[in-house]
Amino acid sequence: MTKVxxxxxxxxxxxxxxxxxxxKTGVRQKLPWLFLLISLIGSILKDLQLFPKxxxxxxxxxxxVYFVKVSWGWTLxxxxxxxxxxxxxxxxxxxxxxxxxxxxxxTGIWYTCTQSFFYIEDVTGACYETQTMQVIRGExxxxxxxxRAGFQWHGYDISGHSFILTYxxxxxxxxxxxxxxLRSASVQSDTCANTILDALYISLxxxxxxxxxxxxxxxxxxxxxxxxxxxxxxxxxxxxxxxRAWYPKPLSPGLPPQQKQHA
Numbered sequence: 001m002t003k004v005x006x007x008x009x010x011x012x013x014x015x016x017x018x019x020x021x022x023x024k025t026g027v028r029q030k031l032p033w034l035f036l037l038i039s040l041i042g043s044i045l046k047d048l049q050l051f052p053k054x055x056x057x058x059x060x061x062x063x064x065v066y067f068v069k070v071s072w073g074w075t076l077x078x079x080x081x082x083x084x085x086x087x088x089x090x091x092x093x094x095x096x097x098x099x100x101x102x103x104x105x106x107t108g109i110w111y112t113c114t115q116s117f118f119y120i121e122d123v124t125g126a127c128y129e130t131q132t133m134q135v136i137r138g139e140x141x142x143x144x145x146x147x148r149a150g151f152q153w154h155g156y157d158i159s160g161h162s163f164i165l166t167y168x169x170x171x172x173x174x175x176x177x178x179x180x181x182l183r184s185a186s187v188q189s190d191t192c193a194n195t196i197l198d199a200l201y202i203s204l205x206x207x208x209x210x211x212x213x214x215x216x217x218x219x220x221x222x223x224x225x226x227x228x229x230x231x232x233x234x235x236x237x238x239x240x241x242x243x244r245a246w247y248p249k250p251l252s253p254g255l256p257p258q259q260k261q262h263a
Contacts, residue, residue, distance in 0.1 A: 008195075015198050018205050019180055028173055032236045035166045035215065039228045042219025056214075057221040068161060068214050072110050075168040076103060078207060079175055082200040085193060086178050087257060095254070102242070102253035106171055109238045110164065117158040117231070118143070125155020159223045159231035165215040166235030169208050174243050176204050178256045 022028060045051055055061055067074060080103060087099045127137040127146035133154060140146040143153040179201050219228060247255050 011195075011198050011202070014202055015179070018201065022173070022177065023180055028177070031170060031173060032166075032239070034212075035169075035232050035236065036229070038212075038216055039162060039219050039232045040225070042216060043223075043225035043228055046220055046222075047225070051220050056217040059222070063210070063214060064217075067210060068165070071164050071168055071211065072107070074207060075172065076107070078200060078204050079103065079172060082197070082204060083175055083256075085197045085200070086175075086182060089182060089257075098254055099256070100253075102247070105242060105253060106167075106238075109242070110167065113163055113167075113234050113238065114160055117160050117163070121153075121155040121157050123155075125153050128152045128154060157223065157227055158234075159218065159228045161218045162215065162223070162228045162231030163235045165211045165218070166232050167238050169211040169215075170235065170239040171243075172204050172208050172211075174239070175256055176201060181257065 051057075056063070080100070083099055083103070084096060087096045122142045125143060127140035127149075129137060129151055131152055133152075137146065137149070137151055140149060140151065140153075143155065146153040179197075182197065223231075243255070246252050
């Protein structure tokens with residue numbers, strides 16, 4: 001066996017194990033509830049101060065700075081080529097473009113929610129000289145202005161991390177579902193396309209695992225319970241309104257190929 005053959009077998013083994021995992025009954029359906037459960041339990045542990053400070057309790061950790069803070073960019077970077085390949089195998093290019101429009105919809109949801117969170121924090125907050133919140137600086141009306149002046153802003157801070165990590169993970173899981181049907185002879189015959197598709201599939205699964213891990217860190221170390229539950233609920237709602245309520249209908253970006261039969 002050559003080194004190339006060995007690498008292909010190893011890749012195939014990883015892909016098949018991931019496909020088998022997502023085929024398990026209820027895994028995808030239970031994921032939204034898992035996020036809510038993690039958010040609730042993590043918040044309780046945070047309030048009880050049962051977790052010691054770690055590398056991940058610092059918001060400047062590498063994963064937070066270079067992945068979570070630009071998580072939507074990572075999600076689009078990997079999802080776009082995967083969706084082009086996975087949808088092109090079972091549809092025309094018109095169908096591919098229609099499916100890619102779901103990324104435009106998702107970006108609109110991401111932008112609307114995050115901007116709404118910023119607005120809510122601005123209108124419910126005030127600028128203070130220190131964390132003790134004893135002296136108010138009334139000349140500042142937004143968090144950005146307050147922070148630029150070197151002061152502390154306190155408002156209702158809905159967790160953007162809880163929202164985007166939940167929404168991104170749920171969306172990725174929906175879009176990688178067709179991989180169950182793409183391990184066919186017609187796909188396997190195109191070695192180059194298959195290699196790229198497998199690499200993207202493995203990368204997207206790794207990204208979902210990372211988003212869940214960082215969601216757990218957010219739940220344990222940052223924000224208040226209501227901030228996290230509201231952010232998480234917004235992520236779940238964005239996923240539900242699109243993939244469960246709108247996309248199954250004719251006038252929509254549509255669902256990933258064959259997902260209707262295996263949703």
